[in-house]
Amino acid sequence: MTTKHLIIKSLILVLLLPAFALAQYKTESIWPGLAPGSENIKDQEQWSENSKVSNVYQPNITPFLVKTDSALKPALLIVPGGGYRSIAMNKEGYKLAQWANENGISAFVLKYRLNEVDGLRDAQRAMSYLRKNAKKFNIDENKIGVMGFSAGAHLSGLLTMNRYPIKKYDQLDTFSPKPNFWIPVYGVFGNIFGRWGSHYPIEDIPPIFIVHADNDSRVPSLNSVDLYSQLKRMGASAELHIYEYGEHGFALEEDRGVAVSSTVENWSQRCIAWLKVKNIL
Template identity: 35%
Template structure:
């Protein structure tokens, strides 16, 4: 359940670009985690620290779910509340999931929504008491793929958007991320959902974000587990090496065990220490 101070903002008040008539109805349900699917009206949920405690930094959080669902609580709302306790304003992004029935060019629609989220936060930074040069992107699993796409594809924003506000995030935080779409490295379900069953190699390479790093890619923090059987740890290793090769400040923490999908891992004393490492990194970069 969302706290009282949380509000939601439509990304596209005039209607989402690239949408087409469809019969999808958004669904939210909880088994072991809260899930959302069939998103047709993308939104930003705002999590504002109490007045007087905001330090000007902010982060847009992209929940994961294989580009099929959004694990919106433990990879979204709960993480946003953690940031709020540290004076950082957080925004949880409920983005559209690739669907041929509901949209054209499904491969770029999640990126279109995520870039719009960065755009809106930067445009409205003054109203929220934010520093427009301290806006980050965070993502878990497939949401980590989306976040790393935002962090490597900002030079030429997707969609026919006239607004020239920068969509480059100022830092990236990636939790057990899908990074590559190369068949030997990727998470097969995420690749199929985003790119289709037999995507052309140029599309595969375009969305293999370890291949898209440049010196302008923002500083990045990565966490992953060696025993991740869903998203191979090689995704993070390849991205980290590419960041280092391009002179981008990067920090990576690999845990021997932990599997996949643990969010903040609050019930695991060892694994949850990754949030302490993130705290140190945020302080070192003057974000917290």
């Protein structure tokens, strides 16, 4: 292929990208320099035209801040899904951050490395980063939660429930990575309890709001039912919403282009109501 053809192809791809993919969201690094373990990676990050990113080697967060007044805001670390193969940054990230802002919550979208071990360290670093910089972001350090979708729900579960000791990299790791609340949406949760299992201390489990569709063909809703059952056996505070229809990946619904149950569309309103009941909002 000639240079001319490559240039033309690149221009066509740019024109096909939606406007949000071209917007320069400000990001903040959660590691100084390259993240540990990424030093020898040679593949470049790949962004698709529907704003999914793969080959992540430099994790970061994208802040969406509420600036309506000087009062401290609750905060939400948003972990989009993608099966640990890519990350749906727009559909399960930026759009949810905008929804959070509309409801008075400052949000931070996490771009993480695509394996459980490195991804968990990235999520822990992000949570610690928010606590360290709570004043800078004008957020309440005691009201910082995490919301995850699909694989992001699994990763956010590891962040919430796993208590393996962290090997401290620098001073940032002295700030707690523990979320104050957890919102998993159509997730799979097989190993999130780690070695503690049912003996996990109840006081360490934050309030949890679980969402799933019963006709999910990728991740059966029994994953969320089993999670809820385990949490209740442990005496945790949890709320479970199973909708008959919605399939997998419904997020905020507006861009699915398919008919789904109207009831699944109200999960986000129920979530806001739950946050108010828990005095987070």
